[in-house]
Amino acid sequence: MRANQVLRIRKVEAMNKNLKQQTRRQLFGQCGIGLGKVALASMFASEFGAGSAQAAPMQARGFHYPPRAKRVIYLFMAGAPSQLDLFDYKPKLVELEGQSIPPSVIAGQRYAFIQPDAAVLSPRFKFAKHGQSGAELSEMLPHLSEVVDDVSFIKSVHTDQFNHSPAQIFVNTGSPIPGRPSMGSWLSYGIGSDTNDLPGFVVLKSGGNLSGGASMWNAGFLPGEHQGVPLRGSGDPILHVANPEGIDRKTQRETIDLISKLNQRRFEQTGVDEINTRIESYEMAYRMQARAPELMDFSGEDQATLEMYGVKPDDAGSFAKSCLLARRLAERGVRFIQLYHSGWDHHSNVEGGVRRQCKETDQGCAALIKDLKRRGMLEDTLVVWGGEFGRTPMVESSGALGRKMGRDHHPQAFTMWMAGGGVKAGQTIGATDELGFHPVQDAVHVHDIQATILNQLGIDHERLTFTFAGRPYRLTDVHGHVIGKLVG
Known part of the structure; x- marks a missing residue:
């Protein structure tokens, strides 16, 4: 047994x-x-x-219908990439470059730093159409342009939050307030994991600090075993997972057995469920001691694969390495793999910032899609790309145009993309007005994104609930609709 x-x-x-x-x-x-x-x-x-x-309650856990995807790899671009310089080309901005934005455009809107005399800023890069789908992309995305026919772009996403920390938490948990369960935790709670020796929800970080912090992968009020487990990009994937010198596997097993007996005795006395979480964590750590070193060993990857991702021999934790590690985690049955890459907050020098971030991320994103596809995994792996909101079509004030050339936070409209996992590929959903300011076709809310992700894994977002403090909660709160055009 x-x-x-x-x-x-x-x-x-x-x-x-x-x-x-x-x-x-x-x-x-x-x-x-x-x-x-x-x-x-x-x-x-x-x-x-x-x-x-x-009346019998609706089934809260388990599959509500046959899933189209087995797992999710979520590429979260923290800081908010500029959709106007990457995906949503607007010739009108070129025409109005340097002119003050009409007051009627920003009347009644809330922003972090925008001034009334804010000047229009045109796209910083050239755009071209690619693939049979004719998707229009910035020249800063040469690798993604090679796989556009495997991708669906959503240009009309909007959110309720306009500052980084609450917006990042909102995208990941469905609430801007810290303490709610993250999307990966909901999936772990709802349908479990396909692996016994790795966590069902893994977090990989690159690029620097995150405004939303650990609240973005926390289990909230769900049982603690469902929270995300951050893996390090170099050395031991988890600190102290390796046995100290002089402790072999047999001794470690006996030690954990003894601790489990003590914890079990305490549970029998108190009935506190957190003790069971502690027992589970020790067991998972023991299993990971055998699996984690193999996971981090890239020696079995051929040179062509490493070059496709852009992984260097001395790579200590780049986004490219995280993408390759994400594919290896997906192969081993991890349900939800979240990659956080920060550095997209460009209030000044948006041109240099976007150029730098695309150099760090574009190749890895495209390589992940190519690699999953050639291994027959893309069809049941949902890949999601996006930030917490977008960037404005104007700078923060007209006087800053010559020296800052940056964009402010823009919650009204931004772009995300998805690939694989049953998503209809090679299409663009939604459109914005001539300034890229508001959605004018097929507006998609963040809760709709969340509902669609759950849908692809066989979960009805309205039925996966957990009762806490006397009321049932769900990831999408009381909102959200599956994006019909995206999933067919």
Whole structure:
């Protein structure tokens, strides 16, 4: 019998024993609703009919319909890439270059730094159409232009948040307030993992600090085992995962068994579920000790693959290396792989900033799509690319045009793209007005993006819920619609 099966049996036995030891007062106090709420529910049942109170709840966990994707690789570009310099070409901005934006355009809008005399800034790069789909891309994306027919671009995404930290948290958790479960945690909770010796939700970081911090991969009020596990790009993927000198695998197994027995005894005494999370974490760490070194060993990758991604021999944790590692994690059954690459916040020198970030990320993104496709994995791996919001079509003030040449935060419209995982490839969804300011066709909210991602993994976003503090929560709150044009 496998160790995790034994652990589950022990948990059930301990819970049964704990319930037998409870008094009636303890039972009603700890059952999650309390005696008073039981009585209240009974009153509602009498008033509204027994059917409404006794109806069977919708299935919260598990697949709601056959999934089109087995896993997600989310390439999160923290700082907000400029869609106007990468994806959404606007000739009108060239015509109006240097002129003040009409007051009516920004009237009633909220921005981080925009002044009333803000001047229009034209696209900083040349654009051209590519592939059979004719997708129009900036010259800064030469590698992505090679795979545009495998990609669907969404040019009409909008969000409720206009500052980095709440906007990043919002995209990842469905709420701008820290403490809600992240998307990867919801997936781990809802449909579990395809691997027993690696976490179901893995986080890879490159490029610097993140405004949203660990709130973006936190489990929130879900059980702790569903939170994202950050892996380091060099050395041990997780600090202290390797045994110290003098400790072999047998000794480590005996040590963990002893600790598990002590934790189990404590659980039997208290019934605190966090103790089970602790037991699970020790077991996962033990399994990872055998798997993690092999995961990080790229010696089995041929030179052509390394060159395709742009991974260098002395690479200590670049975005390119994270993309290759993401493919290796996907092969090994990890459900949700999130790559965070920061450095896209260009309030000044947007031209130099975009040029630098594209040099760091474009090759890895395209290589990931090519690599998944040639291995037959793209069809069941959903790849998502995007930031927390977009950038404005004007600089922050007219006086800054000559020396700053940057763009402010723009929540009203930005571009994301998806590939694989059952998404209809080779299309562009949505459009913005002539200034790239507002969506004018097929507007897509961040909650719609979240609902669509869950949909591709066989989950109805309205049915995957968790009751906390007396109310059911879900990733999309009370919003969100699957993007029909994207998934067919």
